[in-house]
Amino acid sequence: MSVDTSIAAAGSTPRIGVLHCGTYPALRTLADPALQPYRLESIYLPDADPAALADLDAVLVGDRLHQGQLARFAPAIREALQDSGKTVIILGENKVERWLPNVGYTFRPTVFWTWRTGEDNGTRLRLPADPMWQYLTERAVSWHHHGLLHPPEGARSLVVMEENGTESGALLYVDEVTQPARLLVTTMDPIYHHGSGFMPGASQLLYSLLRWATATHVPALQA
Numbered sequence: 555m556s557v558d559t560s561i562a563a564a565g566s567t568p569r570i571g572v573l574h575c576g577t578y579p580a581l582r583t584l585a586d587p588a589l590q591p592y593r594l595e596s597i598y599l600p601d602a603d604p605a606a607l608a609d610l611d612a613v614l615v616g617d618r619l620h621q622g623q624l625a626r627f628a629p630a631i632r633e634a635l636q637d638s639g640k641t642v643i644i645l646g647e648n649k650v651e652r653w654l655p656n657v658g659y660t661f662r663p664t665v666f667w668t669w670r671t672g673e674d675n676g677t678r679l680r681l682p683a684d685p686m687w688q689y690l691t692e693r694a695v696s697w698h699h700h701g702l703l704h705p706p707e708g709a710r711s712l713v714v715m716e717e718n719g720t721e722s723g724a725l726l727y728v729d730e731v732t733q734p735a736r737l738l739v740t741t742m743d744p745i746y747h748h749g750s751g752f753m754p755g756a757s758q759l760l761y762s763l764l765r766w767a768t769a770t771h772v773p774a775l776q777a
Contacts, residue, residue: 579749658704
């Protein structure tokens with residue numbers, strides 16, 4: 555689905571729901587004054603009804619969710635992917651290969667400190683002309699990750715891992731061809747690190763994803 559941002563700019567503010575399990579980083583993120591203009595809706599998995607996702611314009615699957623609670627919502631997330639008016643963002647450490655169709659995963663150990671030491675952790679940016687780079691910066695996507703994704707054919711791998719000169723998997727990709735909805739998946743976990751006050755690049759990524767989902771939103775009647 556191609557989105558004209560000039561149309562989206564004139565559209566309504568999207569309803570963005572954040573799926574979380576009530577951890578301190580998630581609650582602190584939801585209370586962040588800088589995010590209040592987005593009017594984020596708290597979807598607390600232990601109490602929420604999965605049917606609530608049907609009324610959202612954007613579904614943000616928070617990182618590091620309890621797998622039992624996430625499993626209860628997985629069918630509703632897959633249903634949301636069938637709605638051409640929706641944007642679905644799935645953050646890291648959620649074992650997407652078990653419940654998200656058409657994506658594989660390969661474990662890699664997490665390197666925490668390269669964002670401070672400046673060492674090369676293998677992160678590479680791709681597709682420089684892609685419209686997503688109007689919202690993302692290198693710092694926002696180069697702090698750390700939790701493994702490699704293997705997206706379906708036609709998805710756009712914007713951030714990848716290079717090992718021994720060979721591209722071995724994606725760290726962030728956008729898929730607008732496999733299903734009607736827009737889908738962005740990453741193995742980075744920005745809510746955890748933003749809410750923990752740990753890694754400034756994580757905050758940049760979270761802000762950037764919300765800005766993208768809002769600025770490019772097309773109301774349902776125009777989608």
